Amino acid sequence: MLNIPSQAFPAPGSQQRVAPSGQSGRNKVALKPGHSLMDWIRFAKSGKDLTGLRGRLLEVTPDELQRHNRREDCWTCIRGMVYNVTPYMDYHPGGEEELMKAAGIDGTDLFDQVHRWVNYESMLKECLVGRMATKPAAAAKALAPPLSSLAPPSAGPPPPNKDSRPRYDWFQTDAAVHLVVYAKRKIPSSGCVTVDLRAGVLRLEALLGKLSYLIHLRLADEVEENVSVRSASSVGKIQVSIPKGSKAKWTSLGQPLDSHNTFLCKKDRGLVYRECSLVSKTQVNYNTRVFRLQFPRGTVMHVPVGKHVYLKAVVEGAEVVRPYTPVDQSLVAASPPSSQGSDLYLMVKVYPDGVLSPYLDSLQIGENVSVSGPEGPFSLRPLRDVTHLYLLAAGTGFTPMARLISLALRESDSISKIQLLFFNKREEDVLWRHQLDDLAAKEERFQVEHVLSEPSDSWSGRRGRVDEAALTAFLLRPHGSRCYACVCGPSGFTEQTTGLLKRLGFSEEEYHAFQG
Numbered sequence: 001m002l003n004i005p006s007q008a009f010p011a012p013g014s015q016q017r018v019a020p021s022g023q024s025g026r027n028k029v030a031l032k033p034g035h036s037l038m039d040w041i042r043f044a045k046s047g048k049d050l051t052g053l054r055g056r057l058l059e060v061t062p063d064e065l066q067r068h069n070r071r072e073d074c075w076t077c078i079r080g081m082v083y084n085v086t087p088y089m090d091y092h093p094g095g096e097e098e099l100m101k102a103a104g105i106d107g108t109d110l111f112d113q114v115h116r117w118v119n120y121e122s123m124l125k126e127c128l129v130g131r132m133a134t135k136p137a138a139a140a141k142a143l144a145p146p147l148s149s150l151a152p153p154s155a156g157p158p159p160p161n162k163d164s165r166p167r168y169d170w171f172q173t174d175a176a177v178h179l180v181v182y183a184k185r186k187i188p189s190s191g192c193v194t195v196d197l198r199a200g201v202l203r204l205e206a207l208l209g210k211l212s213y214l215i216h217l218r219l220a221d222e223v224e225e226n227v228s229v230r231s232a233s234s235v236g237k238i239q240v241s242i243p244k245g246s247k248a249k250w251t252s253l254g255q256p257l258d259s260h261n262t263f264l265c266k267k268d269r270g271l272v273y274r275e276c277s278l279v280s281k282t283q284v285n286y287n288t289r290v291f292r293l294q295f296p297r298g299t300v301m302h303v304p305v306g307k308h309v310y311l312k313a314v315v316e317g318a319e320v321v322r323p324y325t326p327v328d329q330s331l332v333a334a335s336p337p338s339s340q341g342s343d344l345y346l347m348v349k350v351y352p353d354g355v356l357s358p359y360l361d362s363l364q365i366g367e368n369v370s371v372s373g374p375e376g377p378f379s380l381r382p383l384r385d386v387t388h389l390y391l392l393a394a395g396t397g398f399t400p401m402a403r404l405i406s407l408a409l410r411e412s413d414s415i416s417k418i419q420l421l422f423f424n425k426r427e428e429d430v431l432w433r434h435q436l437d438d439l440a441a442k443e444e445r446f447q448v449e450h451v452l453s454e455p456s457d458s459w460s461g462r463r464g465r466v467d468e469a470a471l472t473a474f475l476l477r478p479h480g481s482r483c484y485a486c487v488c489g490p491s492g493f494t495e496q497t498t499g500l501l502k503r504l505g506f507s508e509e510e511y512h513a514f515q516g
Contacts, residue, residue: 069104191302394489
């Protein structure tokens with residue numbers, strides 16, 4: 001099943017934002033006992049009047065919205081709908097301070113900066129007060145400031161010139177049709193393309209830096225849903241081969257559909273979900289599993305190194321979405337994908353009081369979960385001339401580092417040193433410890449050091465948490481070296497670590513912070 005939501009192609013004014021490099025997006029705060037997301041879902045379904053309006057829906061004026069701007073009486077507006085978020089204050093992972101930034105005002109932009117992908121309509125449906133009142137056109141015009149006082153709109157990436165735009169062509173044999181995309185630039189060897197073929201409709205998306213190239217066609221004749229994809233990364237060529245249903249000669253590839261042959265900023269794309277089936281669960285440690293998911297027939301998805309996907313499920317009547325970064329089947333990755341995309345491997349820590357991770361753990365083999373296409377701002381471009389790659393990870397923040405280590409060892413001649421500083425509480429928390437230690441023993445370019453905050457008495461390694469002393473000793477910058485650091489972990493770890501990197505002289509172009 002290919003699920004393209006109504007916001008799959010948002011209006012031009014909408015944006016999907018991610019935290020800039022060096023920023024983790026938001027702080028998480030320690031919630032009171034009994035105030036997890038699952039507790040909120042149950043509370044919202046309890047039948048209590050969460051709006052104080054006894055089921056009435058209002059048309060809310062800006063003046064009325066502004067009056068509800070206190071901690072004990074807090075309304076906010078998201079995309080034209082007004083919610084009383086007062087009951088949600090103690091359940092919000094970012095704390096009341098974050099919610100209060102949108103108190104009594106339109107909070108759409110603030111919401112989009114952090115988690116546009118969250119289904120707030122499902123989470124806050126019991127808090128719905130009503131719709132914002134629409135201003136009459138004349139009144140709106142009278143209230144508008146003069147043009148001279150308006151700041152110029154923020155400029156996005158300039159549109160690519162015609163010669164640099166990707167193009168596609170096709171050819172056929174008696175047995176198959178072949179579509180060829182010429183990206184006109186190098187493409188990631190780990191893949192950059194997602195192909196979906198359902199009921200004769202082909203949707204191909206290639207992620208090319210900050211831009212997305214889309215082909216969307218209703219094919220001219222019947223085909224088998226058995227797609228193969230081959231890529232030549234150095235010349236930027238992608239070939240998709242599809243077996244014909246019969247040997248008939250095609251006179252065209254097909255009929256263009258919405259957004260066919262478009263080259264857009266990735267922020268203007270919506271999320272497209274596919275129903276993937278659970279193939280296996282593998283124990284990593286006492287609370288972490290690797291879930292192997294299989295794409296539906298007709299889908300090939302290559303997730304570039306450093307990108308994540310979103311998993312979506314309905315848990316106790318509420319839609320829950322969470323990002324996860326794929327890993328390879330093992331730390332020593334196989335060759336880059338060249339034909340039918342391999343299954344998706346996700347390393348997930350199962351939290352007893354979590355919402356999505358226990359749901360995933362409860363899935364039986366063969367059951368489905370919705371998976372989005374690749375997302376995320378990470379780019380391999382800054383690593384082209386790097387000599388020293390430093391990886392700073394805490395807990396499951398190791399997941400984006402796993403494929404990055406493998407790729408750097410396999411394909412980079414310039415990187416002479418790859419060093420991982422891995423923070424955990426106890427020895428049993430360390431993910432893939434034996435694989436990491438074995439790789440360090442075999443690969444002279446790779447080193448790993450484990451740091452434990454709650455070690456046993458027998459632990460002989462480094463102890464403590466991330467601090468300036470630890471990073472000063474770890475982040476050596478030999479004369480003439482070109483260094484780059486990647487950071488991932490819980491939000492507090494990421495913010496503290498990126499702050500320390502700046503203090504130690506790393507510019508924003510010399511590090512990347514993955515979303516925690």
